[in-house]
Amino acid sequence: MSEITRKHTGARMSQIVMHGDTIYLAGQVGTAGDSVADQTRSCLEKIDTLLAEVGSDKTRILQTTIWLADMADFAEMNAVWDGWVAEGHAPARACGEAKLARPDFKVEFLVTAAL
Template identity: 40%
Template sequence: MSIVRHGRNPGTPGTGLDRASQVVVYNGVVNFVTTGNRPFGGTAAEQAAQCLARAEERLAAAGSSKSKLLTVQIWLTDMRYFQEVNAVYDAWLDQANLPVRCCAKVELAHPDLKVEMIFSAAA
């Protein structure tokens, strides 16, 4: 099985080094992470909507779709955002093809970042 990588995320400015692939496909599974748009701002619900829009783009680039999601991990900086993020997430999902999901409170890398999501899907 070959590993297919789509896109690159830059590393530390000025180093010329990249930090991560945007999407990795291996053994029929698409893997990627999304955040809201830079500069980070807005509500947790707005950031979640941006994450999900980016997820659709990345799924399409890998020849997949939200109907093929396997797992979703949602990371929140504050569990007070849980309900507003759930409202956006639930409305976005393909209700006929639900993935497994978890949600956790974590400290994220940027102080204005409220939501980060990790996805895996069938290719």
């Protein structure tokens, strides 16, 4: 049976869960109230940091789910995303509109990656 490792664990969630060679990150949000572009940059920086902590990186991302509070922000988010994704390493991806945990959050990223 494969071990399950949890990092940055609180009462409600862990920021990182590893099972076998798969890494699951908790949903990442930016600084509440910032622009969609700035929140996206902040999310992607957090993803980079969390993946590096466990010996992975953005080229190993398998799947990303992105939630936007308003799909009108799709192009603004994608402008940042497109500059961040490593060429030739785009993950499977979905993006949709959802009511986020707080009204001043505009984007949230959920990532699954390989070790």
